[in-house]
Amino acid sequence: DEMDVDTIWMDGEFVDWEDAQTHVLTHGLHYGTGVFEGARCYDTENGPALFRWEEHVDRLFQSCKPYEMEIGHSHEELTEATKELIRRQDLSSCYIRPLVYYGYKSLGVSPQDCPTKTTIAVWPWGAYLGEDAIENGIDVKVSSWRKHASSQIPTNAKTTGLYVNSLLAGEEARRNGFAEAIVLNKEGNVAEGPGENIFLVRDGEIFTPGLSESILDGITRNAVIRIARDLGYTVHDTVSISRGELNTADELFFTGSAAEVTPIKRVDNVTIGEGTRGPITEEIQQTFFDVVERRTDEYEEWFDYVEA
Numbered sequence: 434d435e436m437d438v439d440t441i442w443m444d445g446e447f448v449d450w451e452d453a454q455t456h457v458l459t460h461g462l463h464y465g466t467g468v469f470e471g472a473r474c475y476d477t478e479n480g481p482a483l484f485r486w487e488e489h490v491d492r493l494f495q496s497c498k499p500y501e502m503e504i505g506h507s508h509e510e511l512t513e514a515t516k517e518l519i520r521r522q523d524l525s526s527c528y529i530r531p532l533v534y535y536g537y538k539s540l541g542v543s544p545q546d547c548p549t550k551t552t553i554a555v556w557p558w559g560a561y562l563g564e565d566a567i568e569n570g571i572d573v574k575v576s577s578w579r580k581h582a583s584s585q586i587p588t589n590a591k592t593t594g595l596y597v598n599s600l601l602a603g604e605e606a607r608r609n610g611f612a613e614a615i616v617l618n619k620e621g622n623v624a625e626g627p628g629e630n631i632f633l634v635r636d637g638e639i640f641t642p643g644l645s646e647s648i649l650d651g652i653t654r655n656a657v658i659r660i661a662r663d664l665g666y667t668v669h670d671t672v673s674i675s676r677g678e679l680n681t682a683d684e685l686f687f688t689g690s691a692a693e694v695t696p697i698k699r700v701d702n703v704t705i706g707e708g709t710r711g712p713i714t715e716e717i718q719q720t721f722f723d724v725v726e727r728r729t730d731e732y733e734e735w736f737d738y739v740e741a
């Protein structure tokens with residue numbers, strides 16, 4: 434197949450890629466009733482390792498709660514299945530996509546007797562927004578679409594149905610010649626990207642929208658806050674950031690499991706700082722990559738080695 438992998442784990446079974454199918458009347462397909470994760474295995478100095486995997490599995494279980502989905506597999510089983518998927522396909526680094534969804538039994542919004550299905554896929558995935566983006570940054574557009582309010586849907590649960598909002602915002606940006614969107618919340622303050630959290634640097638201090646801004650509680654966001662503070666920076670992680678503050682930022686960057694640390698060099702018609710990756714962004718990004726590729730022995734608790 435085009436993703437260069439051939440096995441998927443489905444509720445306890447390793448199945449061939451082409452057999453990993455679901456019925457067209459699957460509840461999740463009709464109503465967006467699924468929760469998922471995005472994590473990475475990195476090819477570190479000490480071998481392939483899952484980055485902050487426990488936090489990702491915890492969030493997967495947390496995301497199930499509002500929808501009363503029962504995964505029916507333990508953390509350990511999901512972890513072993515993921516490691517086995519990576520071993521079987523000889524992958525040293527890859528992206529990991531667990532998915533839990535209401536399956537096929539009956540339709541109607543109520544999932545009453547639909548089974549909860551759990552699958553895990555892994556595949557090689559490079560720089561989410563392109564190799565050039567990591568070094569040179571990207572141009573982003575503030576979307577005309579607002580983020581769902583957390584009072585309307587639990588934006589802290591990584592729900593598949595939420596991503597139509599991400600698609601609308603991201604495709605609007607790309608249609609207009611930008612690489613990605615920034616999405617404001619219903620109050621008109623900065624929330625995040627379609628698939629990323631956002632950080633702002635001003636006068637040597639770092640800011641990122643607080644968890645009450647209708648954002649996903651990002652694991653990379655959490656790691657970058659810890660790294661930045663350990664580097665000695667003041668990080669404000671409970672603030673609201675207005676749309677106008679994007680224009681006067683010295684630096685901006687996205688974080689995410691897929692996006693890693695991606696600098697933002699332009700927002701609509703406004704150049705950010707010098708129009709390149711900012712110096713503090715570069716320092717944090719370089720440290721992040723040193724950490725995930727284990728060129729430093731700091732944060733060892735964040736790594737779960739595949740071969741172990």
Ligand SMILES: Cc1[nH+]cc(COP(=O)(O)O)c(CN[C@@H](CCC(=O)O)C(=O)O)c1O
Nearest residue numbers: 471627628629630649651652653689690691
């Ligand atoms: C809306 C959103 N906000 C923030 C983040 C960053 O969270 P974290 O990965 O825990 O640091 C992600 C991850 N987006 C995932 C899905 C991307 C996709 O295209 O699908 C990802 O980065 O894997 C989001 O989807």
